Amino acid sequence: MALAHVEQLTFSYPGQDVPAVRDVSLSIDPGEVVLLLGPSGCGKSTLLRALAGLVPHFHGGRFSGRVEIAGGDTRACRPADLAGTVASVFQDPEDQVVLTRVLPEVSFGLENVGVPPRQIVPRALCALADVGVGQLAERPVAELSGGELQRVCLASALALEPELLLLDEPTSQLDPDGAEGFLERAVELGTTVVLSEQRAERALAVATRVLFMEGGLVLADAPVEEARDWLSRNRPAWVTAAEAPRTVEPGEAVCAVHGVSFAFDREHPVVEELDLELRRGEIVVLAGPNGSGKTTVAKLAAGLLRPDRGVVERRGRAALLLQDPGRYVTRDRADAEVALGIGGDRARAHATLASVGLADKSGRHPRDLSSGERERLALAAVLVTEPDLLVLDEPTRGVDPDRKRELAGRLRAEAPQRATLVVTHDRTFATAVADRIVTFEEGTDTERGLSLLTVGAHA
Amino acid sequence: MRSGPALALLASAVTAALLARHTVSVAAIALVLLAVCLRAPRARRWPYLVGTGVSAVALFVITPFVETIGSHPLWTGPIVPVIGQLDVTREELVSAAFNASRLAAVGLAFAAYALLVDHDKLLSAAGIARRSVLAVALATRLVPTLERDAAGLVESLRGRGVEVEGVRRRAALVSPLLAGSLERGLNLAEAMEARGYGRGGRTRVPRPGWATADRIALVTAVALVVLGALWL
Numbered sequence: 001m002a003l004a005h006v007e008q009l010t011f012s013y014p015g016q017d018v019p020a021v022r023d024v025s026l027s028i029d030p031g032e033v034v035l036l037l038g039p040s041g042c043g044k045s046t047l048l049r050a051l052a053g054l055v056p057h058f059h060g061g062r063f064s065g066r067v068e069i070a071g072g073d074t075r076a077c078r079p080a081d082l083a084g085t086v087a088s089v090f091q092d093p094e095d096q097v098v099l100t101r102v103l104p105e106v107s108f109g110l111e112n113v114g115v116p117p118r119q120i121v122p123r124a125l126c127a128l129a130d131v132g133v134g135q136l137a138e139r140p141v142a143e144l145s146g147g148e149l150q151r152v153c154l155a156s157a158l159a160l161e162p163e164l165l166l167l168d169e170p171t172s173q174l175d176p177d178g179a180e181g182f183l184e185r186a187v188e189l190g191t192t193v194v195l196s197e198q199r200a201e202r203a204l205a206v207a208t209r210v211l212f213m214e215g216g217l218v219l220a221d222a223p224v225e226e227a228r229d230w231l232s233r234n235r236p237a238w239v240t241a242a243e244a245p246r247t248v249e250p251g252e253a254v255c256a257v258h259g260v261s262f263a264f265d266r267e268h269p270v271v272e273e274l275d276l277e278l279r280r281g282e283i284v285v286l287a288g289p290n291g292s293g294k295t296t297v298a299k300l301a302a303g304l305l306r307p308d309r310g311v312v313e314r315r316g317r318a319a320l321l322l323q324d325p326g327r328y329v330t331r332d333r334a335d336a337e338v339a340l341g342i343g344g345d346r347a348r349a350h351a352t353l354a355s356v357g358l359a360d361k362s363g364r365h366p367r368d369l370s371s372g373e374r375e376r377l378a379l380a381a382v383l384v385t386e387p388d389l390l391v392l393d394e395p396t397r398g399v400d401p402d403r404k405r406e407l408a409g410r411l412r413a414e415a416p417q418r419a420t421l422v423v424t425h426d427r428t429f430a431t432a433v434a435d436r437i438v439t440f441e442e443g444t445d446t447e448r449g450l451s452l453l454t455v456g457a458h459a
Numbered sequence: 460m461r462s463g464p465a466l467a468l469l470a471s472a473v474t475a476a477l478l479a480r481h482t483v484s485v486a487a488i489a490l491v492l493l494a495v496c497l498r499a500p501r502a503r504r505w506p507y508l509v510g511t512g513v514s515a516v517a518l519f520v521i522t523p524f525v526e527t528i529g530s531h532p533l534w535t536g537p538i539v540p541v542i543g544q545l546d547v548t549r550e551e552l553v554s555a556a557f558n559a560s561r562l563a564a565v566g567l568a569f570a571a572y573a574l575l576v577d578h579d580k581l582l583s584a585a586g587i588a589r590r591s592v593l594a595v596a597l598a599t600r601l602v603p604t605l606e607r608d609a610a611g612l613v614e615s616l617r618g619r620g621v622e623v624e625g626v627r628r629r630a631a632l633v634s635p636l637l638a639g640s641l642e643r644g645l646n647l648a649e650a651m652e653a654r655g656y657g658r659g660g661r662t663r664v665p666r667p668g669w670a671t672a673d674r675i676a677l678v679t680a681v682a683l684v685v686l687g688a689l690w691l
Contacts, residue, residue, distance in 0.1 A: 058649050083655030095646035098593075098654075100600045104579035107664050112655030117665045142603045156654065304617055320618030327615035330635045341619030367638060378615075385619055 002027035003192050004051055009065035011055055020046040022216040033187050035203050036196040038213035039400040040372030044196040048166045052088050053079035084113040087157035091169040093149035103137040106156045127159035131185050146173035147290045167195040172398050175289045175425045198400050200238045237401040250279035254389050254419035255301050260310030270296045278419040285430040286423045288440030294423045295393055301421055302391045316388025323394040325378035334377055335362040341385040352384040391421045396429045408432040462581035464676035469568045471680035475687025476564035484691035485560040492567035499574035511566030515559040522555035523547040573599055608639050
């Protein structure tokens with residue numbers, strides 16, 4: 001018997017005319033690992049929420065069709081009643097954590113579903129150990145990195161021993177090694193998993209079945225090898241790497257970092273004696289694991305941080321695109337937000353919005369935009385300033401492969417105008433854009449926690 | 460120490476400060492609470508201490524000009540329409556110090572609650588009004604998140620060459636910050652529902668037994684209230 005059964009599901013959010021999912025039908029058997037792929041806004045998250053009962057109970061809207069979990073119709077029970085059978089991990093861990101310390105946080109769900117008191121703490125500790133963060137049990141959540149916090153959220157879900165585990169882009173904040181480990185742990189415990197991901201290459205390695213969605217419809221539903229063939233023929237950006245760029249002759253130095261050291265507190269230096277040069281026409285990628293100092297270097301180069309020692313020399317204007325596009329919502333209109341960096345010039349703002357495909361959204365409130373549209377808005381807000389140094393911090397987080405290729409193409413096309421520094425975990429994107437890749441590694445001197453800088457030649 | 464006795468101790472300090480009649484007593488309570496707050500990490504404690512300090516100093520400065528008590532003027536100023544003769548008497552200064560110390564004691568007790576009390580244990584101990592306790596615990600947990608959101612908004616502007624200086628420019632960030640908090644609140648509510656919150660039959664992690672420190676704290680809390688009412 002199928003663990004989950006969806007029959008002709010069509011759903012529209014309140015106030016939306018276009019359905020988020022249309023006529024979706026599928027059955028999920030116990031033990032399957034189902035990968036949902038598709039561009040931003042295609043309905044992946046909505047389908048996951050329907051399986052959790054959050055659609056329609058939490059979100060409202062117009063719902064037709066049927067969703068059954070373990071034989072029960074989700075319309076007949078609340079999402080809270082499904083907890084324990086179904087467990088969900090969403091994209092942003094900050095929006096999931098309730099309590100202030102790790103162990104009580106993981107115990108929260110167990111208490112809610114009525115687990116016998118004496119079993120709560122042992123199950124919580126076991127779940128934390130299973131995802132590799134058992135040592136964090138007594139830590140305050142405010143001290144955890146994004147990757148650690150996401151693992152705690154996974155532990156919270158696994159502690160419930162669910163029959164069905166729903167993961168909505170759970171690795172977006174993790175570096176490649178962390179993401180692979182996360183997916184492997186989520187899958188190896190034998191739970192049925194439905195997983196939404198933008199970085200298809202690593203998720204395909206653990207999936208048994210793939211659904212590709214677009215415009216709310218399921219275009220393909222096949223075992224993973226057949227799905228790879230389908231993707232190669234119909235959506236090659238999802239399975240093939242972009243071509244490596246040609247080498248360019250870099251121009252003048254736009255930013256020079258000489259002997260820079262920086263620490264947020266004296267006991268934990270982040271950067272030590274860093275030298276880095278960024279030249280016009282060149283795209284440099286900073287790569288490395290979470291916590292190695294990449295974002296700090298990016299902010300030093302852009303002038304948002306001042307070094308404790310050393311010098312940062314810049315020629316011209318610098319602009320920095322932050323990791324979180326949700327930071328670009330300070331105005332009531334998209335065009336006003338973009339125009340902020342250029343003294344309110346709406347004409348230029350409109351032109352830049354058009355260049356990123358948001359011409360028809362210029363009058364919308366930034367919070368009314370979808371996640372993919374917010375990412376493009378953030379990019380427009382930075383590009384409109386026509387900087388001499390463009391710094392992008394994880395610009396492909398949560399971005400689908402087609403959008404990544406567009407961004408890579410744009411960066412390459414505009415590279416001669418400026419020096420570009422990209423901080424990214426995304427190896428595929430790095431390959432597509434970089435003239436030079438600079439790799440950060442954890443220092444061997446663990447007491448001082450130094451990040452040693454090694455330079456890798458772009459292959 | 461269990462969170463319940465710790466909270467009782469802080470509440471009793473506030474109660475004693477409000478019942479006490481001598482400035483020195485209230486000031487002593489405030490100083491003890493300040494010493495407690497100084498145990499918190501520096502990066503987290505400074506907004507609470509600065510807020511409490513500024514409020515108390517402001518009250519101390521303003522009180523003599525709005526009160527009219529005493530007959531020993533230390534300073535006589537001009538006559539201001541509506542307000543009248545501005546003067547500062549010794550009695551008004553004593554009253555100002557008393558009220559400012561009270562305000563400081565209340566502010567520091569709240570700071571100690573926010574900075575040092577384990578809200579997870581407090582929630583676990585709450586037998587009644589659990590939802591209210593959870594709401595307060597959530598609000599406290601999300602304060603660092605709100606700080607990061609505010610810093611992120613400022614960074615997004617500085618990253619485009621827009622400096623955020625002055626009261627007006629900073630005030631313009633309040634609205635998007637609040638909107639972001641609402642959005643985050645909705646997402647959190649969704650996650651809580653998905654984790655079974657609100658379902659009947661809730662259980663609780665077994666609580667540890669009462670330690671000696673917990674008993675001493677409770678007795679001290681009761682004694683402090685009595686002292687405040689009778690002698691301080």
